[in-house]
Amino acid sequence: SYMGGLNGAWTLFDDKMDIGGNYMYTNTSKDITEKSSKTTFLPEERSLLVDSDGGSHTGTYGNRIGMRLEHKFSENTSIIFQPQVNFGGGSYWQKNASETANGEGGVYSKSNSSTSDNGGANKNWSASGFGLLRQRLGKPGRTLTVMGRYSFSNNNMDGYNISNVWTGYDAVSKEWTELTKVNQTIDQNSKTKSMFGRATYTEPLGKNFFIEANYGFRWSDSESVKNTYDEDKGHVLEVTYSNRIINRSTAHEMGANVLYQRDKGRLQLGFSANPTHTYNETTRNGQVQNYDDDRWR
Numbered sequence: 184s185y186m187g188g189l190n191g192a193w194t195l196f197d198d199k200m201d202i203g204g205n206y207m208y209t210n211t212s213k214d215i216t217e218k219s220s221k222t223t224f225l226p227e228e229r230s231l232l233v234d235s236d237g238g239s240h241t242g243t244y245g246n247r248i249g250m251r252l253e254h255k256f257s258e259n260t261s262i263i264f265q266p267q268v269n270f271g272g273g274s275y276w277q278k279n280a281s282e283t284a285n286g287e288g289g290v291y292s293k294s295n296s297s298t299s300d301n302g303g304a305n306k307n308w309s310a311s312g313f314g315l316l317r318q319r320l321g322k323p324g325r326t327l328t329v330m331g332r333y334s335f336s337n338n339n340m341d342g343y344n345i346s347n348v349w350t351g352y353d354a355v356s357k358e359w360t361e362l363t364k365v366n367q368t369i370d371q372n373s374k375t376k377s378m379f380g381r382a383t384y385t386e387p388l389g390k391n392f393f394i395e396a397n398y399g400f401r402w403s404d405s406e407s408v409k410n411t412y413d414e415d416k417g418h419v420l421e422v423t424y425s426n427r428i429i430n431r432s433t434a435h436e437m438g439a440n441v442l443y444q445r446d447k448g449r450l451q452l453g454f455s456a457n458p459t460h461t462y463n464e465t466t467r468n469g470q471v472q473n474y475d476d477d478r479w480r
């Protein structure tokens with residue numbers, strides 16, 4: 184594994200703007216080779232012998248780019264903006280072959296043999312950020328603050344799953360008589376989106392009293408789709424091993440508070456209202472189930 188990155192920072196416009204940036208690259212790789220022979224001793228001079236041989240590989244890489252901008256337009260107005268982008272991918276595979284034999288009195292007979300091979304590769308990206316605006320509105324204590332966050336991501340994976348299991352060994356012909364096969368390809372995609380914003384207004388009432396009003400909005404949407412295909416049947420969709428999941432939600436946050444503030448203490452009295460909407464949809468075995476809910480808190 185290894186990683187490397189760069190960082191930089193600058194001050195511009197007569198110290199009114201601070202800007203910084205960073206970049207990082209990471210890479211990991213892992214390879215394993217295994218071989219084993221296991222004997223399990225059972226009652227009445229019986230035993231079980233399992234020989235296996237296999238290996239695996241995993242590898243990932245990623246890029247991260249980030250920035251932070253802070254600018255003071257005047258004594259009354261300032262902003263902060265902090266975005267970040269990530270993108271990368273990876274791959275994996277795992278292979279194994281094993282053979283099982285039953286023993287009795289020191290004589291072994293083969294009972295089954297199997298091979299498995301599965302793997303895949305993925306690519307992903309994500310973007311997120313934070314923003315803040317602070318505005319003083321002339322009168323001391325009268326302020327407006329607006330902030331927001333966002334996040335988006337997408338991940339695609341293509342995989343495969345191949346397995347063979349042989350049973351019914353014929354000691355005379357030295358051949359297996361029965362074969363169970365699995366030959367699947369898998370396409371999977373996951374994506375998420377979310378946003379949040381809040382505005383807060385503060386008004387001084389005199390004698391250490393303030394009134395504060397705020398409004399926030401939250402939204403999220405995610406979807407995951409997995410499609411599994413039987414390649415022996417000509418790339419036919421296998422509904423049993425496929426699914427689709429959707430989650431969506433929205434929420435409003437409204438409130439007002441009266442604050443009493445002094446150097447040694449703070450007292451706050453207020454109310455809030457939070458209407459929310461939630462929707463979930465799940466598709467499995469070709470059957471769709473959903474949940475739709477509206478409520479207030």
